[in-house]
Amino acid sequence: MSLKKILILFAHPRYEQSRSNRVLLSHVPRRSHITVRDLYEAYPDFDVDIDHEKELLAQHDIIILHHPFYWYHAPPLIKQWIDMVLEFGWAYGPGGNALKDKLALNVITSGGARDVYAHDARNRFTVREFLAPFEQTFRLCQVHYLPPFAVQGTHRLADAELEALGAQYCELLLKLSEPGFSHDAVNDYEFLNDWILNSPEKT
Amino acid sequence: MSGGFLFQAVVYLTAAVVCVPVAKRLGMGSVLGYLIAGILIGPFMLGFIGEEGGDIMHFAEFGVVMMLFLIGLELDPGKFLKMWKSIAGMGGLQVGITAAILFGGLWIFGFTWQAALASGLALALSSTAIVLQTMKEKGMMQTTSGKGSFSVLLFQDIAVIPILALLPLLGAQVHETGAHGHTLLDDLPGWLQTLAVLGSVGVIILAGRYLVVPFLRLIARTRLRELFTASALLIVISIAFLMESVGLSAALGTFLGGVVLANSEFRHELESDLEPFKGLLLGLFFIAVGASINFHLIAGNPARIALLVSAIMLVKALVLAAVGFRFGIRKDQLLLFFLGLSQVGEFAFVLFAFISQLGILDDDWTGIMMAVTAISMTVTPLVLLVNEKLLMPRMATGKAEPGPMDSIDEHHKVILVGFAHFGSTVGRFLRANGVDATILDSDSDRVDLLRKMGFNVYYGDATRPELLESAGAADAKLLVTAIDSPETNLRVVEMVQKHFPHLEIIVRARNRIDAYELMDLGVKNIYRESIDTSVRMGVDILRKLGHRAYSLHRAAQRFIRHDEEAMWKLAGERHDKGKYITRVREEIAIQERILNDDRHYNPSASDHAWDSEQLRDATKSKPRKDNENR
Known part of the structure; x- marks a missing residue:
C-alpha cells in the first residue's frame, strides 16, 4: 500500500507576525505526498477557485485545516473555503460522495493554554466542543473526523518548546500517512498531541 | 398676398x-x-x-x-x-x-x-x-x-x-x-x-x-x-x-x-x-x-x-x-x-x-x-x-394599465460613450455580466469592427444632445463617459447635466487635474484611469519582494481610499490658492502636497487585527489571565 496523501489547508491572515505557525510549517516534511496550501496567499480577495480546490481534495486522503483559533473559531477564509468548495451534490447530499471515507482534522494554535478550555475554566467549553461545527460538517460529507492537534498557550511558549511541538507536528504527519493507519486507533484521544506522546515508537 | x-x-x-x-x-x-x-x-x-x-x-x-x-x-x-x-x-x-x-x-x-x-x-x-x-x-x-x-x-x-x-x-x-x-x-x-x-x-x-x-x-x-x-x-x-x-x-x-x-x-x-x-x-x-x-x-x-x-x-x-x-x-x-x-x-x-x-x-x-x-x-x-x-x-384605471404588453422599455438602462481601450473594457465587463449598454463612439472604423463582433455600437458625436436623445437618454438610468479626450468628456458631462439632469453620470478621468475639473461640475462618480492599475502594480512588486498577498490586498484598498480622500480634500482647498497658477505648476504643487500627506500616512495604523505580537507583549507584562482567549 502506498502512503496516504495529506492536504494541509493553512489559513492565517497575518502569517508574517505568527511565530508559532512559522515554526510549525517549517517542520512539515517536504515529501511529495504532503501538500501545503497557503489559502490567504492564494486568495487574498477571497475569490476561492472552487474547481481547483475540488481537484486537490480529490487527489488527497487526509484533509488538515491548519489555522489559529481566533475567537474560538477559524479565520474567515476557512469558512469561505468550506462554503464555496463543499458543494451540494459533490461533497454531500444525493450523489455527493466525493469525500467519502477520507480523513479530516483541525490543527490549531491558540493563545490560551489547554487548561482554560474546560467546563469549569474560563473558556467554559473544551476545544473539541468548540470544533463541533467542523466535526459535523465533515460527518455530513462522510469524512472521518479525527481529534485536533493543538499548539496552545503560544504567547508563553519558549522557542525550544515551540520547536519540540513542531517536531511533534512532523511526526504526526508522517504517522497519519502510513499505509496501515486507521482512524480507530486515535478516536479516543482528546488531542492527537497525546497520541504522538504516548506512541511506543516515540524516540 | x-x-x-x-x-x-x-x-x-x-x-x-x-x-x-x-x-x-x-x-x-x-x-x-x-x-x-x-x-x-x-x-x-x-x-x-x-x-x-x-x-x-x-x-x-x-x-x-x-x-x-x-x-x-x-x-x-x-x-x-x-x-x-x-x-x-x-x-x-x-x-x-x-x-x-x-x-x-x-x-x-x-x-x-x-x-x-x-x-x-x-x-x-x-x-x-x-x-x-x-x-x-x-x-x-x-x-x-x-x-x-x-x-x-x-x-x-x-x-x-x-x-x-x-x-x-x-x-x-x-x-x-x-x-x-x-x-x-x-x-x-x-x-x-x-x-x-x-x-x-x-x-x-x-x-x-x-x-x-x-x-x-x-x-x-x-x-x-x-x-x-x-x-x-x-x-x-x-x-x-x-x-x-x-x-x-x-x-x-x-x-x-x-x-x-x-x-x-x-x-x-x-x-x-x-x-x-x-x-x-x-x-x-x-x-x-x-x-x-x-x-x-x-x-x-x-x-x-x-x-x-x-x-x-x-x-x-x-x-x-x-x-x-x-x-x-x-x-x-x-x-x-x-x-x-x-x-x-x-x-x-x-x-x-x-x-x-x-x-x-x-x-x-x-x-x-x-x-x-x-x-x-x-x-x-x-x-x-x-x-x-x-x-x-x-x-379610473389610472395611467398604468396592468399587463405585460404595456410600457415596454425599448432602450437600455446604460449609455456608454466612448469605446476605445478604456470604454471597451467597461462595456465588455458589463456585457459579460448580462448588461448590454447602448454604446456610442465617434470612430466609424472602430464602430464597424465592433458591430461585426456583435456589439451594440452606434456611430456619432456624443456632445450633441440629439444623438443622446435618440440613443434613449430619456429612459436611461446611467450615462458612462469613457472618452480618451478629457475635454470631450467634460463637454459631454456639461451637456448631459443641462439636457438630461435625471441621468447619473459616471466619468473616466485621465488624472487628478481632470478629476478636479469634473468635481467642479459637481460630478460624484469619477474614475481616474490609472489609480487602480498603478496600485496593483505596487502590490505585485511588493509581493515579489516577499510580502504576504492578503496583507497587501488590504493595504492596497486602504491606500486607494486614502488617495481618494486626499483628492476630495485637496479639491476643496485648490480654489483658495491663486487661480492664476498654470496647469503644470498646479500639478507640481499637488504632487508636493500628496507626498507630504503620505509621510503622515501609516498604512497599518488602526489595524491590530490578528496581531499576536501585540498580544504577546501584553501577556508578558500582565498576569496570565488576561487576553488569553486567542
Missing part, C-alpha cells in the same frame, strides 16, 4: 413660434398649435397666405415622408416581421370595414357607386402625421394603443398604393395623367410596371444594405458634420424620388429604407440629423392644412359639413373600437386608440384630388370632402384633449 420668399418665411415661422408654445402651455400639443397657426394666417382669417397653401402642403408632405423614414429606423426588420400580424390584421379589418360602411352610407346618400367606393376608401385612411406626432410627444408609442395605432397607420400607408391603382378603373373618363401621378411608367405595359415597382423595392433593400452603409462610413471619416446631414437628406430624398417615379408612395419607400438601415451603426446619427427637418416640415404641413380649410364652403353649408364630419368620425371610431377590442386593446388604451385614429388623413387630400381629376366626384363635393378632411384633422387634437382631461380620469 404674398411678399416673396422671405416674407412668407417670416409669416410661417412667426405663426409657429407664437402659436405652438401657447398651445403647448394650454396642454393641447404642438399639432393643434400648428393647425391654429395655419387657420390664423390662412386666407379666411388674416389672409397672409392665399391659395399657395396647397402647394406648401405638397412640399410639406415631405415631413410625413421623413417621419416614416425615422419610424422605420426605429424598427429593425425582426421587429417589423413580428408586428406583421397586427399590421395586416388590425389595418386590414379597419380599412375594409370602414370603407364598406362609408361606401354603403354614401351610396344611400345618393352618390354613384363609383364615387361612394372611391370616397369610402379615401375616408377610411387616418392621419399618420397627426397621430404619430401626438403619440411621440406624449410618449405613448410603446403602449398598446400606440403600437396598435402604428400598425393600422402602416397598413393604411401601404393600402394607398392599391387604392391609387384602383381609382382609374372607377373613372368615368378616360385615364388622364393627373397632378399626382405622372410617373415614368405610365406608358409601359402593366407587367413591366409591376416589375419596375418590385425592382425599385429591391433596389432600396439592396442599396440600403450594401451601398448606403459603406457610403456613410466614408462620409463619417471626413468628420464634417454638415456633410453627414447632407447625406442623410440625400438618402431620404433619393428614395422618395425613386418611389414617386415608379408611382409608389414615397412614405412607404422611405419607411422601408428606414427599416433596412435600422440595424446599421448610423441609426442614431441619422435620427438626430433628420429630426429637426422632420419637425419643421411636419409643422409646415399642419400649418398648410389649417390654412387650406375653405371657410366659405363651410359657411355655405355648415349643417351638412358638421353632420358629415361627425358621421364619418363616428363610423371610423366605432369600427376602430371593434377592431381594437378584437385585438386585445382595453379600457383607456382602447379609448385613446379609436379616438386618436378617427380623423381622415392627409392621404385623403391626394386621393380626392385624383378622384376629382378622374371625374368620379364633382368639384363641389371634392371641396366639401377636402374640408371634411381638414376639419377632422383639426378636431383630432381637441378630441384627444377632451379624452385626456375628461374621459381618461373617469376610466
